[in-house]
Amino acid sequence: MNKLKMVLPFIQARWFRRFSSRQALARYQQKALEKQYAYMRTHSPYYRQLPKDESFPFMDKQFMMTHFDELNTQGIKKEEALAFALASEKTREFNQDYQGLSIGLSSGTSGHRGIFITTEAEQALWAGTVLGKMLPKGNLLGHKLAFFLRADNQLYQSINSPVIELAYFDTYHPLAEHVARLNKYQPTILIAPASMLVALAQQIEEKNLALHVQQVISVAEVLEETDRDYLAAMFDLPMIHQIYQCTEGFLGCTCSHGNLHLNEDIVYIEKEFIDERRFYPIVTDFKRTSQPIIRYRLNDILVAANEPCPCGSVFQRIEKIEGRADDIFLFEGKNETTVSVFPDFIRRCLLFVPDIRTYQVTQHSPRLVEIAVDQLTEQQKQQIQEEFQNLAEDLKFTCPQLTFSVYEWNPRIKLKRVARNF
Template identity: 45%
Template sequence: MRVLRLLVYYVLTRVRARRFRSRKALEAWQHRKVVALVRRVRQQSPFYRSYYQGLDAQNWRSFPTIDKAVMMDHFDRLNTAGITKEEAFRIALRAERERDFSAQIGDIAVGLSSGTSGSRGLFLVSAKERAAWAGTVLAKALPASLLVRQRIAFFLRADSHLYQSVRSKRLQFRFYDMIHPVEDNVRLLSEQQPTLLVAPPSMLRLLAEAQLAGELFIAPGKLISVAEVLEPLDKRLIEQAFGVRVDQIYQCTEGFLAATCSQGTLHLNEDILVIEKEYVDEEQRIFSPIITDFSRETQPIMRYRLNDLLTEATQPCACGSTFTAIASIEGRTDDLFYGRDADTQRLVPIFPDFIRRAVIMSSERIKEYKVVQQSDRQLEVALRVDGAPEELQPELAAALSKLFTSRGCMAPLIAFVPYEADEGLRKLRRVERKWKV
């Protein structure tokens, strides 16, 4: 039954990709899906029944939003499976400690988010939803037809029934635990010879360096970056090492949000969810997404404000899709830098992508970097470069100072520190703000 459902959603996803010839048709279809979802969820979820009491489902775009804090505060009443937060945390934490992710509550898989936003979150996914997710992901991510045999190598912080649901007779799926030494995973990867390699960009970079050093010998037909922001610096090195384009899957606890098309453009998955745009900077087309996912009901995601920043593309994609094209994933709103206006003393936002550009444009010798904002006047910069880092520091400091002063802000105090690679399961964040606004 699971395989049949997976195949159904695989075909549906392929058909929907060609179905919508205009934004108007897509949005009308989405509206009908969300209205039906609101009506079902109000019956099944005590939280939403109360939260949306007396509201007309037709006006769902004006409903109050939720965020991670609200979802976790009301977890017991929000989910439709009757699972308590205490029970879900107990199972998820045990799985993390023992590195055994097979436990379920009935047919409900329980997972734990990575907690990069400061607090850990829970997600619940039913067997039906896992099969639907797998069919959708395979339709968008596989380098060839589902009938072609594939060897998939999947690196992530934690395994899950969600990821294992893509396994079939034609799909050999191997999970690589990122807690294990890189050398061990390199050896196993050489044995597997994957046709599809899926990993966070920090891991893809380590594997690319192993490939360039002659320690890894694989030739995947497709590379997919997940879980972290794919930086241009890392993308270039990874593509150089493996000779293929790095595509992206934008997946988080809250849903499968976007995937790269045949032309290399990231598109929102508007066939399974609605993403409303809450603009942070409309002129630069930078927005925070508000998600309504009509593919999930065990843990309904309804007008959920995500703590991310996306930049919308200026031009339609050559692939012809009506789904919104994304120029870049900026990162989290918590990593938005702020400068202090030299005249008014007010805080002025400076987007992560501008920090990245200032760094990588300052010198081709920069291999890796981290920029941390410790306060409104203090930046901490770490570099890994060809040669001596000290030679590049004046030019980079000038570029970062110019970035702030060009926006009318006081120039920051810049301290250079030794570069240290993140170890273990911590997500790589090359641009990070550590002070609260």
């Protein structure tokens, strides 16, 4: 029965949920929002006690965890859900439910772990929507998906059906084990964090792995432009797709032209602009009822693309996911001021230097930045120094001391190529 419930959202996402204009989309969203608000005022203890004339407040992860018991509509207690999710993490067994619900933990990239819950109906809705949007055009049946992630969840396993097979690959396991299993499994679609995809591509380059996939989808991490080009070459594909998915919802995915769009048919996004095109998304998921995601402020930095997409979709096109707010570097400016530098400017200091692909830049203090690269020549170090000095002069901050180290990839941790740790 749960598999049958996937059919309608699959059909809607793939063929029928189309909008002729932004105005038509806005009318659809308004009706969906009104329905969701009415439901929450009836079924969520937290929203039930709000005065009817009071607007719904903004939330974030801390708010969600503080009010978890009152927010959710399933009567689930935070401590019980957390204990269940942690037990699954420790045993690496993710096939059990809790009172008919799927419960998982966020990866805690921003420093705070969160709990997410989904009902069986929501799992079917999610699976049908993802498959409807992401399966290759004109080729629906018989796909074998290889799915890499830190933790499995019944939400992801809901994709399994008589016509589509999903195999979970635990990123805690050794890379050699994955290579052997992939050579035997031979998936048609490969889904993994960008850093894992790069590691697998390197195995292809070294002739240890032979795959003939129809589609590669990057998830969970920022997909760098250089990594995207390298992956396309190694997997012999015209483009690398992306899914913008987090515990707050299925927020975006690439279209047939490889451009990332927000999924505005299932989420409403308010934009908190940082500059002319960068913004923080404030998410309302109007398809999810067990755990309200209403006016949820993410600290992801999205860059809006203003030109229309050749695919014809009216959904907001995103040029890139630049990083998180807590990855904006902070340097010393003139007269004791602080200069904020977006992650993209830091990336460029490495991208302008030839023959650097895998790296990580970590700011330890306003005066100290660590550059981790696989192999680095003295000439490359000098070029990086010059790029940082040029950036400092352009943005008027004091250039920090740069230290260099060897890059070591840890597949158990979500990779952030640009990170600030103070």
